[in-house]
Structures are given as C-alpha cells and as structure tokens.
Amino acid sequence: MYQLVYLSSAVELFREEELKDLLATSRLNNEKLHVTGMLLYHEGNFIQVLEGEQQLVMNLYHKIAQDNRHRGVIKLIGHPISERSFPDWSMGFKTITADRYKKVIGYLNPSKDEMLHAPEAAEDKAAISLLKIFTGTNIPNF
Numbered sequence: 219m220y221q222l223v224y225l226s227s228a229v230e231l232f233r234e235e236e237l238k239d240l241l242a243t244s245r246l247n248n249e250k251l252h253v254t255g256m257l258l259y260h261e262g263n264f265i266q267v268l269e270g271e272q273q274l275v276m277n278l279y280h281k282i283a284q285d286n287r288h289r290g291v292i293k294l295i296g297h298p299i300s301e302r303s304f305p306d307w308s309m310g311f312k313t314i315t316a317d318r319y320k321k322v323i324g325y326l327n328p329s330k331d332e333m334l335h336a337p338e339a340a341e342d343k344a345a346i347s348l349l350k351i352f353t354g355t356n357i358p359n360f
Contacts, residue, residue: 220272228262
C-alpha cells in the first residue's frame, strides 16, 4: 500500500459544474483502480491524498501532473503505508463553498473531527497533518 500527497494550483478558478465533473470522473477512475483518497479545494488551490498500489498511484499522479487545468504540482509525500487513511472513499471532497456541495455524494467537512481523525497508523499521520494545515491556512474561521 502506498500513499501520495500533492499540492497544485488551478490555472483558472473552477466553476461549480467543473468541480462536480472533476469529482465524478475522479471517483469513477479511482474505483476502477482501487485508489482511495481525499481532495480539498479552496480558491484555486488543491491538496490531494491518493492511496493504493504504488505503481497505480504513481501512474495516476503522473497523469494528474500532466493535466493542463492546474500548475505548480508539488509532491509532498510519497511513502509506503500499512493501511489506508481513507479506505471507504474513492475520492472524498471538500471545497470552501460548502453550502453548494452538500448535495454532492460523499460530501465531507474537513473541520469535523471524525473526518481528519480517521484511524491512522504512525506513517499516515503526515497526510492527515497536511490536510489539517491546508484547511487551517486556506479556510479561516472554518
């Protein structure tokens, strides 16, 4: 099992429909690959956790890095893990405009303790910490 976390910036701010399309496509592709994870988005900034078989995760990351809808892709973590932090989520998702996305299947609120306090092995704590930092830095008063 392998976990990868990256940051990127959208070339242009995503509209609601674009985010919904991205989420739907990501979930479908990730289910086929048995990849799980979390995607957080705020005002053009993304942080994503990908978990799964190492070669599949790396291939997906390289595909994502080539996507021309974003730039400045930075891999923060890439390491083996003993278990997934997000085992049941083909792609958990959160954006600052929470009210508009509550109806999206799988909507999650990163400020809720249960979301960012998923059972974690020692090596998984870095990914959860990065999600918390991203949320705290990018989403004041959340």
